[in-house]
Amino acid sequence: MDAPILSISGLRAVFRIAGRDIAAVQDVDLVIGSGETVALVGESGSGKSVTSLSIIGLLPKKVGRIAEGSIALRRRDGTVTELTGLDPESLRKVRGDDIGMVFQEPMTSLNPVYSIGEQIAEPIRIHLGRSHRDAATDAVRLLAQVGIPDPDRRARQYPHELSGGMRQRATIAMALSCDPTLLIADEPTTALDVTIQAQILDLLAALQAQRGMGILFVTHNLGVVAEIADRVAVMYAGRIVESGPVSEVFTHPRHPYTAGLMRSVPRLGQATTLKAAGTPLPTIAGNVPSLALLPKGCSFAPRCALAVDACRTAVPPLFAATSTQQSRCLRWEDL
Amino acid sequence: MGAPFLSVRNLTKHFAPTAFSRGPVVRALDDISFDIARGQVVGLVGESGSGKTTIGRSVLRLIEPTSGEIRFDGVDITKLSAGPLARQRRKMQYIFQDPFASLSPRMTIGQILTEGLDIQGIGSRRERRAKAEKALAAVELPADAYDRYAHEFSGGQRQRIGIARALTLEPEFIVADEPVSALDVSIQAQIINLLRDLQVRLGLTMLFISHDLAVVEYICDTVIVLYLGRIMEVAPAAALYARPQHPYTRALLSAIPSLDPLARQGRQVLKGDIPSPANPPTGCVFRTRCPVALDACAGIVPPLRATTSDGHLQACIRDDIA
Numbered sequence: 020m021d022a023p024i025l026s027i028s029g030l031r032a033v034f035r036i037a038g039r040d041i042a043a044v045q046d047v048d049l050v051i052g053s054g055e056t057v058a059l060v061g062e063s064g065s066g067k068s069v070t071s072l073s074i075i076g077l078l079p080k081k082v083g084r085i086a087e088g089s090i091a092l093r094r095r096d097g098t099v100t101e102l103t104g105l106d107p108e109s110l111r112k113v114r115g116d117d118i119g120m121v122f123q124e125p126m127t128s129l130n131p132v133y134s135i136g137e138q139i140a141e142p143i144r145i146h147l148g149r150s151h152r153d154a155a156t157d158a159v160r161l162l163a164q165v166g167i168p169d170p171d172r173r174a175r176q177y178p179h180e181l182s183g184g185m186r187q188r189a190t191i192a193m194a195l196s197c198d199p200t201l202l203i204a205d206e207p208t209t210a211l212d213v214t215i216q217a218q219i220l221d222l223l224a225a226l227q228a229q230r231g232m233g234i235l236f237v238t239h240n241l242g243v244v245a246e247i248a249d250r251v252a253v254m255y256a257g258r259i260v261e262s263g264p265v266s267e268v269f270t271h272p273r274h275p276y277t278a279g280l281m282r283s284v285p286r287l288g289q290a291t292t293l294k295a296a297g298t299p300l301p302t303i304a305g306n307v308p309s310l311a312l313l314p315k316g317c318s319f320a321p322r323c324a325l326a327v328d329a330c331r332t333a334v335p336p337l338f339a340a341t342s343t344q345q346s347r348c349l350r351w352e353d354l
Numbered sequence: 355m356g357a358p359f360l361s362v363r364n365l366t367k368h369f370a371p372t373a374f375s376r377g378p379v380v381r382a383l384d385d386i387s388f389d390i391a392r393g394q395v396v397g398l399v400g401e402s403g404s405g406k407t408t409i410g411r412s413v414l415r416l417i418e419p420t421s422g423e424i425r426f427d428g429v430d431i432t433k434l435s436a437g438p439l440a441r442q443r444r445k446m447q448y449i450f451q452d453p454f455a456s457l458s459p460r461m462t463i464g465q466i467l468t469e470g471l472d473i474q475g476i477g478s479r480r481e482r483r484a485k486a487e488k489a490l491a492a493v494e495l496p497a498d499a500y501d502r503y504a505h506e507f508s509g510g511q512r513q514r515i516g517i518a519r520a521l522t523l524e525p526e527f528i529v530a531d532e533p534v535s536a537l538d539v540s541i542q543a544q545i546i547n548l549l550r551d552l553q554v555r556l557g558l559t560m561l562f563i564s565h566d567l568a569v570v571e572y573i574c575d576t577v578i579v580l581y582l583g584r585i586m587e588v589a590p591a592a593a594l595y596a597r598p599q600h601p602y603t604r605a606l607l608s609a610i611p612s613l614d615p616l617a618r619q620g621r622q623v624l625k626g627d628i629p630s631p632a633n634p635p636t637g638c639v640f641r642t643r644c645p646v647a648l649d650a651c652a653g654i655v656p657p658l659r660a661t662t663s664d665g666h667l668q669a670c671i672r673d674d675i676a
Contacts, residue, residue, distance in 0.1 A: 062538035065510065114556035182627045184400070212401035212565065214643075215622045217609040221623055239538065242611030265615045283543045284613055290572035291592040300572055301549040306508050 024092050024201050025051040030088035032073045035206030037351045041070045043069040043095055044257050045113045048349035051233040058236045058244040061254035064307055071205050073277050075118060076110045092117060095200055115146035123206035125186035129178040134341030136174030142202040146197045166222055184215035205237040220247050241284050253277045256308055256318035272352055273346035279303040325350050357428060358389035359559050360413060364420035367408050378632045383583045395553060395560040395571035400580030403631050406563045410529045411465035414446050416437060444474050447520035451532035453512030457504035464500040464513055470523050492552060510541035531563045544571055570612055573593060577586045579603045583631055584637040585658055589666040599661060599668040602640045646675050
């Protein structure tokens with residue numbers, strides 16, 4: 020097997036708040052192979068977006084920084100580059116050549132005063148050194164590839180003339196313009212209607228099958244994970260608490276947080292049965308802790324029905340529950 | 355059962371261009387009719403531009419309908435002048451989607467909770483405080499929240515404050531507009547349980563707006579599915595999920611990603627975009643994306659009609675596929 024496209028180990032990203040370093044992400048290990056989709060799933064403040072921003076060096080300036088760890092990217096020419104500690108110019112080059120990014124809100128990635136075609140052509144000119152005319156042709160071809168009808172006309176239009184779904188397709192075209200080895204998609208379907216979300220998920224899966232890129236898919240939606248990912252890493256309060264193949268983690272979660280999250284997702288057709296029986300919807304009690312005031316030991320312990328004293332003394336390591344599935348829970352065998 | 359508590363008839367809302375905007379009339383709602391019996395919860399579900407929020411705001415007359423009738427407890431509120439409308443509104447409250455935008459950062463929770471009572475001139479200062487504290491208790495927040503500010507609370511707690519604000523006036527009817535959409539999944543279920551609990555305990559009548567069919571199932575007795583300003587299907591919740599009739603409802607249910615990784619296949623993906631309400635398709639508004647549309651669908655606006663006897667209504671001419 021080839022070296023992985025992306026290999027993160029021991030990542031710790033901190034934010035400087037009120038003179039103190041608060042860890043938004045810690046002990047994060049993550050590997051993505053070529054042609055593989057790995058989902059990073061978690062709720063607000065879990066650190067999933069901070070992890071993806073760390074990879075592309077876009078942590079908020081002055082406040083956020085990578086304090087520890089390594090992020091290694093295998094580039095198109097086969098060389099492996101360590102991204103932490105790269106100077107901004109080299110990092111910019113790596114990002115443009117090898118990493119594509121799609122964010123939640125297409126309008127934040129699109130410039131309202133340039134046409135769609137110009138925006139897709141720009142990275143092609145800068146990173147691939149193509150002429151204006153060739154880049155413009157490439158842009159139209161990319162728009163066709165992401166399923167935009169009438170791509171010639173759409174390339175000449177401005178972002179406000181496109182629907183939300185079309186805009187997201189355009190940002191995907193832009194992300195793919197330099198044929199990246201890694202695509203980072205951070206909540207790419209969260210702002211979209213559910214029928215459009217289904218279209219975009221199908222599109223990403225088809226593009227990956229054609230191009231064989233690795234995808235890091237950041238989302239809060241477990242249904243979307245089941246739909247698109249090969250492997251999943253569940254984050255809670257800055258740490259990965261469980262990881263493994265989606266088929267294993269979703270059929271047999273080995274961390275109480277994953278299990279609670281799975282139970283909390285409303286399932287079609289089941290709620291009416293619960294209501295008829297007078298049973299409330301399953302929930303996870305309490306709230307996500309503030310990163311500045313994390314409890315000692317396992318961060319999930321205060322909300323966990325299985326918690327024992329040992330959970331409150333030290334952060335549990337990741338246990339190998341199976342050869343492919345890992346859980347950061349002392350009691351993973353009891354699940 | 356008697357007369358419905360809320361009765362909406364032929365509600366239409368067209369947004370005309372103003373001095374500051376150009377373009378055609380936006381047909382946000384066209385000929386919407388439905389009833390809510392006292393103590394019932396009706397869900398309004400649809401995607402962007404379906405008109406669900408426009409309905410929610412119209413029934414409280416927060417926006418003026420273009421035409422149609424909205425009877426609240428027997429009174430047509432579209433014809434009321436300001437004074438009587440304000441007195442009716444005392445019985446009606448609104449819960450907003452975004453618990454960050456809907457609470458003023460400069461007011462204490464106490465001020466937020468008692469503002470409606472102040473405006474309506476209800477009670478002495480002490481009585482107002484007592485009502486606010488009772489509302490806080492009802493949403494399971496500590497009484498000391500009264501003197502704190504919204505930024506001190508998490509999203510789920512803020513949404514509880516938004517609910518408490520709606521409760522202080524002791525309303526009979528609540529419009530809950532996407533009350534859990536901005537919340538994390540582990541908190542969503544907490545808030546839905548709370549709303550259901552309050553609804554049963556206080557005998558509230560509720561219009562529950564959501565873009566997510568999965569979210570409304572637990573709390574709603576009846577679900578209305580909207581598309582581009584028109585009702586596609588109305589059914590008792592259990593019937594809608596077990597036997598969806600309209601092709602749009604089926605597609606919407608099918609598009610919700612399942613937690614089962616093995617269920618990836620067999621999903622029905624609708625093609626194309628939702629048309630603009632400024633230029634809706636003729637005939638059935640769904641026909642441009644409908645997998646089973648016929649030529650005839652362009653010719654007539656299909657009426658909402660019963661095809662079964664359980665109160666299930668749908669607006670599709672294709673009986674042969676139901």
